[in-house]
Amino acid sequence: MSVPATARKLKKEDLSCVFDQLRASHRVIGPKIEGGVIVLADIDVHDIPAGFEDRQAAGSYSLIRSDRPEIFSFSAGPDSFKRFLHPPVSEMFTFRRSRTSMTITPSGREEKPLAFIGIRACDLSAMKLYDRIFLEGPVKDNTYASLRSNAFIIAVNCCRPGDNCFCSSMGTGPEVKDGYDIVLTELRDSFLVESGTVRGQDLLARLALEEATGIDVDEKAERTGACIRAMKKSIRAEELPGLIYRNPDHPHWADIAERDLECGNCTQVCPTCFCNATYDLVRLSQVSFKPPGLSGVRVRKWDSCFSRNFGRVHGGNFRPSRRARYRQWMSHKLAYAIEQFGLPGCVGCGRCITWCPAGIDITVEAEALKDAR
Amino acid sequence: MHDRSTPFEATIKWTRKETRDTFTCAIRISNRDIQRGYRFVPGQFNMLYVPGIGEAPISMSSSPLDRDIMHTVRIAGDVTTALSLLGAGEVIGIRGPFGRGWPIEEAEDLDLLIVAGGLGIAPLRSVARHFMKTHSPKKKTAHPRRMLLYGAKTPKDIVFRDEFPRFRDIFDVFLSVDRADPEEYWRGETGLVTQLFDRLSLDPVRTIVFMCGPEIMMQTSVRELILREVPEEKIFVSMERNMNCGMGICGHCFFGPKFVCKDGPVFRFSEISGLMGIKEL
Amino acid sequence: MKRPRIGIFKFTSCDGCQLSVLNLEEELLDLVGLFQVAFFREATDRPLRGHLDIALVEGSISTGWQRSHVVEVRERTRYLVTIGACATSGGLQALRNWTSIEDYKKSVYPSPGMIETLPCSTPISDHVYVDYELWGCPVGSDELSETLASFLLDKRPGIPGYSLCMECKRKGTPCLLIAGSAPCLGPVTRAGCGVLCPSLERPCYGCFGPREGANIDALLNVFRKKGLSPHECSLLLDKMNTYSYRKARSREGRL
Ligand SMILES: Cc1cc2nc3c(=O)[nH]c(=O)nc-3n(C[C@H](O)[C@H](O)[C@H](O)COP(=O)(O)OP(=O)(O)OC[C@H]3O[C@@H](n4cnc5c(N)ncnc54)[C@H](O)[C@@H]3O)c2cc1C
Ligand code: SF4
Ligand code: SF4
Ligand code: SF4
Numbered sequence: 070m071s072v073p074a075t076a077r078k079l080k081k082e083d084l085s086c087v088f089d090q091l092r093a094s095h096r097v098i099g100p101k102i103e104g105g106v107i108v109l110a111d112i113d114v115h116d117i118p119a120g121f122e123d124r125q126a127a128g129s130y131s132l133i134r135s136d137r138p139e140i141f142s143f144s145a146g147p148d149s150f151k152r153f154l155h156p157p158v159s160e161m162f163t164f165r166r167s168r169t170s171m172t173i174t175p176s177g178r179e180e181k182p183l184a185f186i187g188i189r190a191c192d193l194s195a196m197k198l199y200d201r202i203f204l205e206g207p208v209k210d211n212t213y214a215s216l217r218s219n220a221f222i223i224a225v226n227c228c229r230p231g232d233n234c235f236c237s238s239m240g241t242g243p244e245v246k247d248g249y250d251i252v253l254t255e256l257r258d259s260f261l262v263e264s265g266t267v268r269g270q271d272l273l274a275r276l277a278l279e280e281a282t283g284i285d286v287d288e289k290a291e292r293t294g295a296c297i298r299a300m301k302k303s304i305r306a307e308e309l310p311g312l313i314y315r316n317p318d319h320p321h322w323a324d325i326a327e328r329d330l331e332c333g334n335c336t337q338v339c340p341t342c343f344c345n346a347t348y349d350l351v352r353l354s355q356v357s358f359k360p361p362g363l364s365g366v367r368v369r370k371w372d373s374c375f376s377r378n379f380g381r382v383h384g385g386n387f388r389p390s391r392r393a394r395y396r397q398w399m400s401h402k403l404a405y406a407i408e409q410f411g412l413p414g415c416v417g418c419g420r421c422i423t424w425c426p427a428g429i430d431i432t433v434e435a436e437a438l439k440d441a442r
Numbered sequence: 443m444h445d446r447s448t449p450f451e452a453t454i455k456w457t458r459k460e461t462r463d464t465f466t467c468a469i470r471i472s473n474r475d476i477q478r479g480y481r482f483v484p485g486q487f488n489m490l491y492v493p494g495i496g497e498a499p500i501s502m503s504s505s506p507l508d509r510d511i512m513h514t515v516r517i518a519g520d521v522t523t524a525l526s527l528l529g530a531g532e533v534i535g536i537r538g539p540f541g542r543g544w545p546i547e548e549a550e551d552l553d554l555l556i557v558a559g560g561l562g563i564a565p566l567r568s569v570a571r572h573f574m575k576t577h578s579p580k581k582k583t584a585h586p587r588r589m590l591l592y593g594a595k596t597p598k599d600i601v602f603r604d605e606f607p608r609f610r611d612i613f614d615v616f617l618s619v620d621r622a623d624p625e626e627y628w629r630g631e632t633g634l635v636t637q638l639f640d641r642l643s644l645d646p647v648r649t650i651v652f653m654c655g656p657e658i659m660m661q662t663s664v665r666e667l668i669l670r671e672v673p674e675e676k677i678f679v680s681m682e683r684n685m686n687c688g689m690g691i692c693g694h695c696f697f698g699p700k701f702v703c704k705d706g707p708v709f710r711f712s713e714i715s716g717l718m719g720i721k722e723l
Numbered sequence: 724m725k726r727p728r729i730g731i732f733k734f735t736s737c738d739g740c741q742l743s744v745l746n747l748e749e750e751l752l753d754l755v756g757l758f759q760v761a762f763f764r765e766a767t768d769r770p771l772r773g774h775l776d777i778a779l780v781e782g783s784i785s786t787g788w789q790r791s792h793v794v795e796v797r798e799r800t801r802y803l804v805t806i807g808a809c810a811t812s813g814g815l816q817a818l819r820n821w822t823s824i825e826d827y828k829k830s831v832y833p834s835p836g837m838i839e840t841l842p843c844s845t846p847i848s849d850h851v852y853v854d855y856e857l858w859g860c861p862v863g864s865d866e867l868s869e870t871l872a873s874f875l876l877d878k879r880p881g882i883p884g885y886s887l888c889m890e891c892k893r894k895g896t897p898c899l900l901i902a903g904s905a906p907c908l909g910p911v912t913r914a915g916c917g918v919l920c921p922s923l924e925r926p927c928y929g930c931f932g933p934r935e936g937a938n939i940d941a942l943l944n945v946f947r948k949k950g951l952s953p954h955e956c957s958l959l960l961d962k963m964n965t966y967s968y969r970k971a972r973s974r975e976g977r978l
Binding site for chain 3: 103104105106108128129130131147148152157158327328329330331332333334337338348350351352353354355356357358363370371373375376377378391423424426427428
C-alpha cells in the first residue's frame with residue numbers, strides 16, 4: 070500500500086517525548102486507572118494503563134492485566150472528552166444586585182489549553198457533533214468555545230474493540246478519519262504517526278521519527294480490519310430512524326420502562342449527550358437586608374432527559390412517564406440527532422451499555438423495535 | 443453581535459397591569475452599543491433574568507418599531523413573580539433575541555388570520571402593532587383582509603382589552619370567552635374560540651394563519667382550518683416548552699427532533715404536523 | 724424590612740440535623756442577623772409565641788403529644804420545612820412500624836407500662852402539609868443555607884429530584900455497582916449528599932431517601948441477579964428511610 074505523505078514511525082519508548090513536547094504549553098489529559106476503572110485525568114506517560122484490558126458487559130466492568138504487548142491495550146472507560154470541554158459543573162458568571170443596579174462578571178476559564186491523548190474514533194465523531202451543537206448553531210457557547218479552540222488532539226486507532234462497541238455499524242470507527250492533530254496506530258514495535266493539521270505537523274517535526282514503509286501501512290490496515298471483525302455488537306443504523314419515527318407507541322417502550330431505573334447514567338457517560346441546566350446559587354451569607362441586595366453565582370450542570378424536572382413547566386410535565394423519558398433518550402440518540410445536526414447521535418462507543426446498572430443495552434432494545442404488521 | 447450567554451442590563455421604563463395575573467413591562471437596554479445592535483422580529487423572545495432568582499423565556503409583545511421593548515408576562519412561578527414586583531427604574535438582565543419569529547413578509551399580501559388564546563396574544567400583539575404602524579387605518583380593504591380571533595377564559599382575562607378598539611382599525615376582530623359571569627356586562631360570544639371559525643369566510647388559497655395559545659386549542663383550531671382547506675404550509679403556530687438556555691444547547695425544549703428555542707418557537711405547521719398528536723413527546 | 728421569624732423544632736430524632744444548623748458556622752451569624760430566631764430549644768428557652776414565617780422541623784412523630792404539637796406548629800407557620808430523614812421519612816425509628824411495638828417495649832424497658840408511644844413513627848407530612856422537604860441523615864449545611872436563602876428571595880429551593888448517580892458521574896467517581904458489583908442504592912436515591920459514601924468506596928445506603936418515581940423493584944432485581952437474597956435486598960432499604968423506601972416500592976408499577 071502507498072504511504073501517506075504525513076506518515077512516520079515513532080518508537081514506542083519515545084511516546085514520552087510527545088508528553089515532553091506538550092507539557093509546557095498544555096494540560097495533558099489521558100487514560101489512567103482510578104478505583105479499578107480507566108478514567109480520564111491529567112496524566113504523564115507512565116500513567117497510561119499499558120497492558121490492561123477491560124472486560125465489559127451490559128452493566129458490568131472489570132480490569133485485568135493481560136499479556137498483550139500494546140500500550141493502548143484497553144478501550145473506553147466511562148469518561149470522555151466531554152468532562153473537559155463541557156465540564157459537569159461550571160460557573161458561568163457571578164452576579165451582584167441591589168435595587169437599582171446589577172453587575173454580572175463572566176467567570177474566567179482555565180489558562181492552559183488542553184491536549185487529549187488517546188482519543189478514539191467514536192469520541193472524535195462525538196466531538197464533531199459537539200462542535201455542531203456548541204459552535205455552529207445560531208449562537209455559540211462561550212464556555213465550550215474557549216475550551217475547544219486550542220485543544221490539541223492525539224487520536225489512537227483501535228486495534229481491539231471493547232466488548233460493547235459497535236462503532237463500525239454506526240460508521241464512526243474504529244479507524245480515525247478526521248478531526249485530529251495527530252493520530253497514532255499501534256504496530257508491533259512502534260507507532261505509525263500521521264498528522265492531520267499544521268499544528269500536528271509542527272509537533273511531529275520536533276520528534277525523532279523514522280520513515281514509514283508500505284509494510285507499516287499494510288499492518289495498520291490489517292489491524293483496523295481485525296478490530297472490525299472482532300466487534301461483537303452491531304445496530305441497524307439505517308433503518309432505525311424510520312422505525313423510531315413510525316413507532317412512538319410501540320409496546321416495547323413500556324417493556325423497557327419496567328426495567329429502567331431512570332438513573333440517568335447512560336446520559337452522563339454518553340459522549341454525545343450534552344443536556345445541561347443552569348441555576349442561580351445564592352447562599353445565606355450572600356443575602357443582605359441593609360441595604361437590600363444579594364450576590365451569587367450562576368452554575369451550569371449536566372442534566373439528563375431522565376430527570377423529572379427536565380420537561381417540567383408551569384402546569385405540568387411534558388414527559389411524565391418513564392416510558393416517554395426512555396423513548397426520548399433512544400429516539401434522540403438514534404433518530405433525532407441526524408435530523409438536528411446531520412450526524413449520528415450515537416457513535417457506538419458502548420458506554421451506556423456498560424454503565425447502565427440495569428444492563429439495558431441500546432443495541433438489543435433497538436433490535437426489538439419492529440413495525441406493526 | 444453581542445454575547446448571548448451572558449445577560450446584559452436593561453432598565454424597566456414602566457409597568458402596567460393587564461389582568462389580575464398579567465402585566466406588561468417596557469424595558470430599555472442600558473448599554474447604547476448593545477441597544478443599537480439589538481434587532482428582533484415579532485414572535486421572537488428574550489430570556490428575562492432576575493439575578494438570584496433565574497431566567498424565563500418571554501416573547502416580545504411590542505413591535506420592533508416601538509421605542510421600547512415590551513414584554514407581557516403572566517405570573518406563573520419564581521421568575522415571573524419576581525418580575526412582577528419590580529417597578530420603573532429597577533434593572534433586570536436580558537439575553538436575546540432568540541428563536542424564529544413570524545414570517546411577516548409572507549403575510550404582507552395575503553389575508554392574515556391571527557388566532558390567539560389566552561396569553562398567546564402576547565407575541566401576536568407584536569404582529570398587530572407592526573401592521574398598525576405600517577398601514578394606515580383607512581386602508582382597511584377587502585383584500586388583503588386581516589382578521590383577529592381571540593379567546594380568553596372570562597371577560598376579565600382578556601389581555602390588552604383596551605387596545606382592541608385600535609386593533610379593529612386594521613383587523614376584523616372576533617372575540618369569545620369560555621364563560622362570562624352573569625353579573626358582568628359581556629355582549630360578545632361565549633364558548634370555545636374554535637366556534638368562531640364559522641363566522642369567517644376564508645379564502646383558503648390566499649390565507650395565512652398565525653396562531654398562539656394552549657396546545658390543545660391550537661390542535662383543534664388547526665383541524666378546523668384544514669377542514670376549510672387552508673394548507674398546512676400556510677399555518678404558523680408558536681410552541682411552548684421548558685427552556686433553559688434559549689440558544690439550542692441545553693436540550694430542555696425538545697419537541698421530538700425540534701428545538702423549540704431555535705427551530706421555533708414559530709413553526710410552519712407542516713414541519714411539525716407529524717409530531718403534534720404524539721403523547722408525551 | 725422586618726426580619727422574618729424562624730422557629731426550629733424537634734420531635735423524635737437524634738439532634739443531628741439541628742447540629743447541621745449550628746454547623747452553618749460563620750453563616751449562623753448571618754442566620755441570626757437575617758432572621759429573628761423565635762424558637763430554638765437547643766439555643767434558648769424562649770417559649771413558642773405568635774406566628775412564624777418559617778419553621779424548620781426535625782424529627783418524626785412518634786407520640787400522641789407530638790401529633791398535636793406539630794399541628795400547632797403548622798397553624799402558626801407560613802412555610803414549614805422538614806429537615807432530615809426522621810422528619811421527612813420517619814427515621815430509623817420507623818423500623819418499629821414493621822413489628823409489634825409491645826414486643827420492643829418489653830425487650831428494652833424494665834417497666835414497659837411507663838412508655839407512652841404511638842405504634843408507628845411517621846414523617847411530618849403524614850400529619851400536616853409540608854412546604855419543602857430537606858432529605859439526608861443529617862441534612863447538608865449547604866442545602867440548608869441555600870434553602871434559607873431561597874426563602875428570603877422568595878423562590879423555590881433547588882432541591883434535586885434526580886438520582887445520586889447523576890452526582891456521582893459529574894464528580895467522576897468510579898461506579899461501585901458496576902465496577903465493584905456492590906449493592907449501591909444510588910440509582911433510586913435522591914442526589915444531595917455530594918457523593919459522600921461512593922467517593923470513599925462505600926455503596927450508597929440511601930440516607931437521602933428515594934427519589935420521585937424511583938423504580939426500586941427493578942434495582943432489587945439487579946441485586947438479586949448479583950446473588951443477594953430477597954431478605955438481604957429488603958434489609959438494604961430498611962435504614963433511616965425505611966418508611967419512604969417501602970412506600971415508594973408499593974407505589975411501584977407506575978411507569
Ligand atoms: C418561547 C416562549 C415564549 C413565552 N412567552 C411568554 C410570554 O410572552 N409571556 C408569559 O407570561 N409567558 C411566556 N412564556 C411562558 C413563560 O416562559 C413561563 O411561564 C415562565 O418560564 C415561568 O417561569 P417562572 O420562573 O415564573 O416559573 P417557574 O418557577 O419556572 O415555575 C412555573 C411553575 O412550574 C412548576 N414547576 C417548575 N419547576 C418545578 C419544580 N422543580 N418542582 C415543582 N414544580 C415546578 C410550578 O408549579 C411553578 O408554579 C413563554 C414560553 C416560551 C417557551
Ligand atoms: S437506561 Fe439504564 S442507565 Fe439509563 S436511565 Fe435507564 S437504568 Fe439508568
Ligand atoms: S448512545 Fe451509548 S453507545 Fe451511543 S454514543 Fe452514547 S453512550 Fe455511546
Ligand atoms: S435529550 Fe437526553 S438523550 Fe438527548 S442529549 Fe439530552 S440527555 Fe442525551
